[in-house]
Structure formats: C-alpha cells, structure tokens
Amino acid sequence: MPSRPQLAHLTAALNELREKGTYFKLRILEDQQAPVCHYDGREVINLASNNYLGLANDPRLIEAAINATRKLGVGSGAVRTIAGTMRIHMELEEKIAAFKNVEACVVFQSGFTANAGTVSSILGKEDFILSDELNHASIIDGARLSRAKIKVFRHKDAAHCEELLKEIQNDPGKKLIITDGVFSMDGDIGPVDKLAALAEKYGAIMMVDDAHASGVLGRNGRGSVDHFGMHGRVDVQVGTLSKAIGALGGYVCGSRDLIDYLYHRARPFLFSTSHPPSVAATCIKAFEILETEPERIERLWSNTRYLQSQLQSAGFNIGGLTTPATETPITPLIIGDGRQTMEFSRALFDAGILGTGIAFPTVPEGKARVRLIVTSEHTRPQLDRALETLTTIARKAGILNAA
Numbered sequence: 001m002p003s004r005p006q007l008a009h010l011t012a013a014l015n016e017l018r019e020k021g022t023y024f025k026l027r028i029l030e031d032q033q034a035p036v037c038h039y040d041g042r043e044v045i046n047l048a049s050n051n052y053l054g055l056a057n058d059p060r061l062i063e064a065a066i067n068a069t070r071k072l073g074v075g076s077g078a079v080r081t082i083a084g085t086m087r088i089h090m091e092l093e094e095k096i097a098a099f100k101n102v103e104a105c106v107v108f109q110s111g112f113t114a115n116a117g118t119v120s121s122i123l124g125k126e127d128f129i130l131s132d133e134l135n136h137a138s139i140i141d142g143a144r145l146s147r148a149k150i151k152v153f154r155h156k157d158a159a160h161c162e163e164l165l166k167e168i169q170n171d172p173g174k175k176l177i178i179t180d181g182v183f184s185m186d187g188d189i190g191p192v193d194k195l196a197a198l199a200e201k202y203g204a205i206m207m208v209d210d211a212h213a214s215g216v217l218g219r220n221g222r223g224s225v226d227h228f229g230m231h232g233r234v235d236v237q238v239g240t241l242s243k244a245i246g247a248l249g250g251y252v253c254g255s256r257d258l259i260d261y262l263y264h265r266a267r268p269f270l271f272s273t274s275h276p277p278s279v280a281a282t283c284i285k286a287f288e289i290l291e292t293e294p295e296r297i298e299r300l301w302s303n304t305r306y307l308q309s310q311l312q313s314a315g316f317n318i319g320g321l322t323t324p325a326t327e328t329p330i331t332p333l334i335i336g337d338g339r340q341t342m343e344f345s346r347a348l349f350d351a352g353i354l355g356t357g358i359a360f361p362t363v364p365e366g367k368a369r370v371r372l373i374v375t376s377e378h379t380r381p382q383l384d385r386a387l388e389t390l391t392t393i394a395r396k397a398g399i400l401n402a403a
C-alpha cells in the first residue's frame, strides 16, 4: 500500500536520511551467525556481531534448545506473574545468581527491557538519576519512564558526577548512579570502582549495565564488577543474554529484595510473556561453558589484541584521540563524516567484510565510525584477510592516517 498523506512526515524524514547518505537497508543473514557467513547472498568475514564467544551457534547450545523444546514446548504461554514461570526459568535465574555471586537474579525478555524496566520501577519523580552521557538508550528510556530528575555527567567523569551529587545531597530524593560497564560504541570501560565509591559516600544506589561486559570482562566473563573487584558494592547489575551468551534476554542481579520487588513492579516482567523454554535451556548451557572453558575468553582477547595492534600500525584511528580509547573487543574505526563512513562500510561489504557503519544519532555528529567486533572464533588467516581488505579499501577512500 502506498503511504497515505497521514504518514508523509515519515517519508520526508527518510528522504532526509537519503540525502545525508545515512539511510540504510537491513542486511540479511542467510545462514548462521559465524565468523564467515553470507549476508545478502555474499560471503563475508563477519566483524559486526556481538557473538563474542561463538555461542550463538555452538552445537551444545543448539542441542540444549532442541531438547528443551521437545520436552517443554515452544512457548511459555503467559507472563511470569500469571502462569508463565516455568521450572527452567527459575533454574536459569539460580544459575546466573550463583555465577555472579549475588543473592538473586531475575531474567527479562531482553537487556533493553531489563534496564528500562528496572530503572523505571525503582525510582519515582522525587528521585534523581546520575547517568553517564554515553549510557545506552535503554537506560535513558528507563530514566525517562521513571519521571525522576536526570543529571547527566560527562563521559566517565567521576569528578563531574560528584559535583552533581553535591548539588542535590540535601534533597530527600533517592539517588541512582548508573553507568555502562563497557560502552557499546567506543569499547571503553566505565569507572565502576570510582562511581561505586561515590555512591557509598553519598548514599546513592549503584547500578551497572554489563551488556557488553557479560562473558567478556572479569573472571570467566563475570562482568565489570568482577573486573574491578567490587563484589557487594554494586546494588544492581544488569547483564544481557543476547550478546556473548548467544541467545536472547537480559537479567538483573542483586539482593533478594531487589529481585522480589522487580517481580512485583517491573512492567516488562509483569506485562510481557516470558522466554520460551528453549531460550532458558540455551542460556543455562552457555553459563556452564563460561565456567568450564575460559580459553574461549582468552582467545577473544588474543584476537582483540592482534586485530587492534595491526589496525593501528596500518594507520587506522581506532579511538583515543577525539574519542575514548577502546579497552575491549569493540573496535571503532573513527572516520568522522557520516556519509563517508556509510560509503566505506558498503565498499568493505562489496569486498567481503561486514563492519557496521554507525553515524549520528547513534554516535555524536562528526564521530561516525565503522565498528568492528572480533570474536573468539575468528582464525588468524581470517583476520589477516580482513586486515588486508580493510587497508586496501581505506587507502582508496583516503581515510588512513598519514603514516
């Protein structure tokens, strides 16, 4: 159906994106989410997924999903609070709580709903949220839904966060400090240690979103709290089951009362159906693998070091000058101009490399980049092939630093 005049503003907005060169079409994956796979019929080295540990297509996880489906069916049939809490959901939550060394855990449908549902339900309009300027959209949405007053501190700037805390320290409202554990666009690590210390000093609640840290940072991928040795000092830890864990979902870890409260008040938990049993079974298996195969995480970091050092010697700007320096497998190739970035990403694709072009409004204007994420499963020859192509295409496009 052609669009009717009622939606003309949408067409106009799309045309504006086309003019700016940042309009995109969805790329379609034809097979599994693997280091080499097919998008839109083309074979590519995939440097765009969040499948950090290759678990999205691990045969043992596939087996676990199939077995759970055979035994328990394909759907849970209800929201958790009505009739949709299955034994396997509880097993997953207990598994995660034990893994993270906390009292309790609740699983949400996604990391997005875990953040938005938690932030919006634990605070009200008399309260304050102190949020890093680069925090994820799901935190921002949760903060808005809570109706609390939002104070944004400069990226990773604990001193600025403290200034903001001082301004409101005599206000009776509750305060929440929140940061990403790993920032998804630059790959740098949030100052969880400093912020948690501030939270203690000012009596604030401390919350971390570990979507990109789950399975990546800390012992066996336990996340940023483990990375900084801050066990027991972060009240709310959010993680995702959708990235390194390989399936889908989000979770919140903390005290038994926090989790009980979320059972009663978090709106995505109350009003949206729980996971199919296959997803819960998949995730349980994934945590077993994290516990028993730390070598996957070692491979992830060794691939990261290799790719990043080679990119740097080839003259790529992988952050650290006008943008934060990456400290994780997330590898931005900073280009600046949105159109040039999207063109570079398309040229890479035509040459057999999938790297996501990211422009405004996902990143600030003038800080557009192609974001690469390497996984534990990429082989050296694949990485070498990718590096060669990246360098050739970048040289043609004139985006390498004069080296």
Ligand SMILES: *Cc1c(COP(=O)(O)O)cnc(C)c1O
Residues within 6 Å of the ligand: 110, 111, 112, 113, 115, 136, 138, 180, 182, 184, 209, 211, 212, 240, 241, 242, 243, 248, 249, 250
């Ligand atoms: C991906 C991501 C989320 C959302 O997780 P999903 O499970 O994909 O919904 C939340 N926070 C951050 C920082 C993320 O990168």
